[in-house]
Structures are given as structure tokens and as C-alpha cells.
Amino acid sequence: MKAISGTNLEQAKSHNRRVVIEAVRTHGPLSRAAIARMTALTAQTVSNIVEELERSHLLVPAEAQKLARGQPIIPYSINPAGAYSIGLELGRQRASGVLTDLSGAVCARIERPIEHPDPQRAMPALQAIVEDLQQAFDFDRNRLLGVGMALPGRYADGGITSLSPQSLPGWQDFPVGHELERRVKVPVLVENDATAAAIGERLHGVARGLGSFVYLFLAGGGGIGAGMFLDGHLYKGSRNNAGEIGHIIVEPHGKLCSCGKRGCLDRYVSPTVAYEFMGIANAEELSPDDLDALIARGGEGLDAWLDQAVQPLRQTLDFLELAFDPQTIVLGGSISTSLMARLAERLEPLHVPIDPDRKRAVPRVMIGMTGKDTAILGAAALPIFSETNPRFDVLQKPVG
């Protein structure tokens, strides 16, 4: 077991920097004094940090605002051009990459077809995308924070998957992160797609500023996962497997699942099952756009799928609420937008919550704002998150 380690001044400074950035990010333009009040830091301390952040272009001052009294306020806000990040996503048929600025806005985008992506073929392709993205948009290379990558599966540091071989053939024990980092020469972070999406929504999306929420991710390839952000921290579980809820049992005597159990959530709600209901046998060969069109057209098969998927989904939401008591559950994923919309409109009535009388500042369920791009934008958010989010770890000294 890793012991909890001590802290010192250096860690404290790093933490305070992050706290200031986080305050400005979540609350919009703030004066130094306002930041000081929110963070409980001294005005002077904030002043020092803001000065430093302004020098490194992460914060920019706006026009001074004259109030009723006193010295005009100088509001500071995040400088979008202060840092850049690259997000990668690898699907069954294509590899995609985006270059975003600090505010999450997409500056450049590349998509390339790629057949049967095993590590040997995928790594050079991804490397090329990263390099081409840097050519496609003119920016200061020193401000590139790193590369984030979203993949199905579960990943430890260095991007080594912890799942069984059958879920990701060829990727077992392959150090994605280390290998890509060696090639592109900037820090690389690898995360599960649900977790990446959660971070994306937390930084730039509907979950901005929330302390605890669960992201329910419906993967286009089938398979449901949850990304958890709890008490201001990402929660990944003791073996990086937290949130693998595709295999929770929603129907004890239900359909047989590939995992050997009966009635797993994945067997009811995932897009793969929707294609079965719609009689689409060759879903893997069709392009995402073709699939979207088929779904948008609707039909009996789709309705039948919805009929049997809604109840397990409600049950899962109920379950996540009871277990995690999040402020909200964000629903999203890389599935077709129309499929998500149809699911969402059938969702109500949700199960009665445990505290029905309690007022809520946030809806129980929200739809993620980035649609099908959720995973790749989340991937791009990973380096930003890792550099700017206040965490318990940064306050502790590195041990060993």
C-alpha cells in the first residue's frame, strides 16, 4: 500500500496556483480581491500568483471596471491562447485528433480512416495526426500542454490497459502512453473514454464547477461505462476499473451475456443491441454516418429496442444516484445524436429519489453538451485538467 505522504511549501504553491486558475475558470472574470475572498488566500498571495499567471499568459486582464466606490476592479479571465492541448480518439474505423485551446475551443481537426487498429498500425498514424495538427494551426509550440487520448478499456499510468485480452485484441499490456510519448515528445495521458468525457464536461461543459457527478457514457461500439468525479477529484478505483457498469445485472434471469452472467446492462441498452433489434447485421462495416441515418429514420425495430432499453437505463440511473449521490448524472457518449435524443425523451419518469423534497440546484440528469465529440474533446481536456486541477496529490510530496 502506498502511504499518504507529507507536504511542503513547494506543493502548497503549486496547489494555490491551481486553486486560482480553477476559481477563474468556474466563476468567470474575477478581480484579485474577489479571488482572495473565494479561495481564503491573502490578497497579496493572490496578487503574486495572478502576476505570475499573467506573465505565463494563462490569465489576461480585462478593462478596468469603475464601481460606485473605490479603485476600479481589474477582472482577470482565462486566456484561451495561453495553452493548447491535443486530443486523440481511436475508433474501429478511424483515428481522429483535435487541437484545442485552453477554453476547449477546437482550433484544428483531423480524421483519418484506419482499418483494424492494432498498436503497430495505430501508433504511427496517431503520431502523424499529432504532428499534422501542430502544422495545421499557428501557435506557440511551448504552450502545448500535452496529448490526451481516449480509449475504451481501463488504463493505469502509462496507458497500460488492465482489462482482459478479448475486449481489446492486441492492446493487452501495450504501454500506449509511454510509446506515444516517445514518439511525439510531449506528455501523453491515456484515459478510458467515459473518464475523459467526464473531465471534458467538467472543464468546459455542463458539469463545470460541480464537485460530484457521474458521467454515463454510451459508447458507439457498444458497452456502457461511467466516469466518476467525486468531491472534486477523479475517482478511478483501486485498479482503475471503477465505473465498468456495462456488466451490472439489471435483469437477474435475463439475456445471456458474453461475460457469462445473465441480464447485464450492456445486453439491453448498448447501440450494438439496437442494431440487432433493427435488423442491421453488418453494423461494423457501415460508416457512422450511414448508421446515424438509419437510426434517424427510426422504425419498429428501434421502437422495440427503446421499449426494452428504457427500464434498465432508469434502473441504472437510480442505482448510480443511490450509490454515489452525485449532484447530477451526465448522459452522453459517442452514439448517434438522434439515438441519444430518443433515449433522453423516453427517460422520464425517473425513479423517485431518496430525498424527494430536497431542492436541487442542478437537474438530476443532464445531457452532455459535446454530443458525439464528447470523448475526443474530453481527451483534449486531459492535459489541461492534469495541469490545472487542484488535487490531493499535488499537495503531497512525491514518495520513493
Added chain:
Amino acid sequence: MKAISGTNLEQAKSHNRRVVIEAVRTHGPLSRAAIARMTALTAQTVSNIVEELERSHLLVPAEAQKLARGQPIIPYSINPAGAYSIGLELGRQRASGVLTDLSGAVCARIERPIEHPDPQRAMPALQAIVEDLQQAFDFDRNRLLGVGMALPGRYADGGITSLSPQSLPGWQDFPVGHELERRVKVPVLVENDATAAAIGERLHGVARGLGSFVYLFLAGGGGIGAGMFLDGHLYKGSRNNAGEIGHIIVEPHGKLCSCGKRGCLDRYVSPTVAYEFMGIANAEELSPDDLDALIARGGEGLDAWLDQAVQPLRQTLDFLELAFDPQTIVLGGSISTSLMARLAERLEPLHVPIDPDRKRAVPRVMIGMTGKDTAILGAAALPIFSETNPRFDVLQKPVG
């Protein structure tokens, strides 16, 4: 939303003190140099902190040990008599209190019958127990850290319950913690019974030193709850309701529950249901000992209950593993020891985990070591935990 606040040296010192205590608690007697290695603190810093902790009697030095080389090691360990704590539990028919030392050993114990405990009757009784416990054992009153109280339900700071009136008649909106604190003049901490039990096992029990685990609590009064300890921190949810898993749906078309849903876990696994199966109509009137005797005798009713309870329980364990990915799940509660034993022996085979090949340092499921006392000993652990556990909060400046 509460912003994450900054830190300073004072907070850092408080954190480092806690880190040193935690290191000694979980790893047994340690020399100063050993503590320094584990915590990544400087030998000098550790030396200062240890000196301070020794002065306040929290650590005691043992005999110097002569090694193969070098200066003899002076191992320090937790001084059981360095601090004391009081735990309270309120059941349907009785109120109990224990006085424990810093190691969790019980120094004194009081149990008193109490009929229909509403706040007006319970508060004076609890106050009397706290005062009598301090008389019953001779110790330095300045070393009493505080009073911890375990109750069914969910509690915010100050012990105000967040649940609906029907679950706890008369206690709705009653500030248990504040009221008791006013009476006994020491800090009072109120927690849900599952959470308290989790802390107890983490400090003195089978979960000692674990970073992430879930405590599955089977309450004697019926009702199942989970206490979560994740990444070294207690997780209580955004509205203190996390772990209220008695009402997760384990059988979508199953028995109707009082909450309005069908097939809730509580309707299958709780002791209340066991009594129904055994034909015990007047369970509330019987003493706990009588109930234990009935269960120990067994019979067809009990077997029938076990038959239908095991699958939902397995399903719940599976679910908790998938959602939280804990190092282990600790099973315990205030139910009869023989009932717990019978459940435990029927538990295998558990559902296949998501990473079957992975080696585990800790069993998937463990039985809590404190048996029926788990909640009250957990309650006594609350003040100790709150004073000595390294947390993210202590590193942050109090805001507002």
C-alpha cells in the same frame, strides 16, 4: 458551490502531523528515519513532529533496537492511553455507549433500555451515558477527543438528518449533534451507521491501511447501507446520501417495496424479511438475544430466506465491485452473528470479476472483525478519525 480553497504552512503542518500518525498506526512501530522514508518528509521534520507528538502523549518510544549496524533504532508506536473517545449507538430498544482508548480497545461500556426513542427522551439518556462512562474509567479528561454517534439515516454536519420523516419519526430536522454537544461539552460527531462502521474497520479492523473499500452494512432493524472509503477519503455524496443502496432494484418485477419501487434489495436481504420467512411476527418486541437464539436454531424458514437472499446479495456485491472497484468489500452490521455467518458461507461463488487474472493482495470480500459491535465501535472511532486522518480538507484554508 463551494470553491476549493488555497493552503498555507499552518495547514501543511497539520497535515504532516496526521501523516506521521497514520504511518505509525498502519505500519506499527517505526523509527523516525523509517517514518521519514515512508512519508517523503525530511528526517528533521519528522523528528520535530515526533517530538511534539511524544510531548502530547500520542506516541511512545519503545526500547532502542540494536541493528547490524548504525545507531540503534528507537521505534515509536501509538500510545493507546494518549487519547480516548466515546461511541454511542441508539437502537429501537436500548441505548449503548463505549469508552475506548486510541487503539480502539474498550475501557468501559454501558447499555440501557430505552423505549421508543424520540429526541426528547433520548438526549438526556445519552447525556447520562456519556457522563457515566467518564466516571466508570479513570483517565485524563483532557485526553477525551470527543463523542461519536452512529444512527440509521444520513447526516450532515451537526447531525441533521436528510431523510424523509417516515424513516426516522421525530428525528427529522432535529440537530442531534449540536444538541448533544451543548449537553456534554465535547465535540460530537454524528454519522450514518454504515459510515461509522467503515471508519471503525479502517482504523482498528480488517480494512486498516486500505485506500479504497466499501463497507456493506446489514442493520439489525432492517435496511442495508454502504459506507465508502475511497482513495483515502470518506465519501458521503453530494447530499450525504451516498451508499443508500437498500433501495437499488435487484429484481425488476419483484416484491413491492415501501418506497414504491419493485424488487428493492431491502425486500430480500434484510433481517426484517428473514423474520417474515421464519414466521416471527413480533420481532420488534423480542430482545436481540431472543432473536439471536431463534436464528441460531435455524429451520426451514431461515433456509428459505437464505435461498432467496443470496442471489440479490451476490448481485449487489458484483455491482459494488463494478461501480467502485474497491480493494475489498467488508461485510458486517448489527445483525446476529450466526445470521451473518450463514450468509457468508452461502456467498460463494461470487460473480466473475472484470479482471479475473489479476492478483489480489486483499480478498474480494471480508467479514468485519467487530461483529455486532461494529457500529458503536465505529462511532467511537469517529472522533479519532477526524483528529488524525490525513484529508484533503485539512490542507485547505477554511473559507468564509
Added chain:
DNA sequence: AGGTCACATGAAGGCGATCTCCGGCACGAA
């Protein structure tokens, strides 16, 4: 006997937050 290793501790230094003082700005009252 001297060298080396491991542990412990005192003194000086470094670092970052804090305290104190000060100036600038704008409004309101005299």
C-alpha cells in the same frame, strides 16, 4: 584503531504566505 553505516539533532538558510504600511481611485459630506 580507523572506516563506514544508520540514526538522530542543532543551527543556519530558503521559501512562500502573511502582516504592515502606503498610494491610487471614486464617491459623499462638509
Added chain:
DNA sequence: TTCGTGCCGGAGATCGCCTTCATGTGACCT
């Protein structure tokens, strides 16, 4: 117009805590 007040931001001194350096101690090894 002048002064007082409330608010904001900056400069330098100070404080608290960790770190580094130096020294001491005890025991084994050569």
C-alpha cells in the same frame, strides 16, 4: 473645493515551517 471613507493593489519586512548542512552517537567491519 477639501476632506473623509471604502475599496483595491503594491512593496518590503516578518513569520512559520521545511530543508540543508554539519555534527554527534553507537555498533559492526576490516
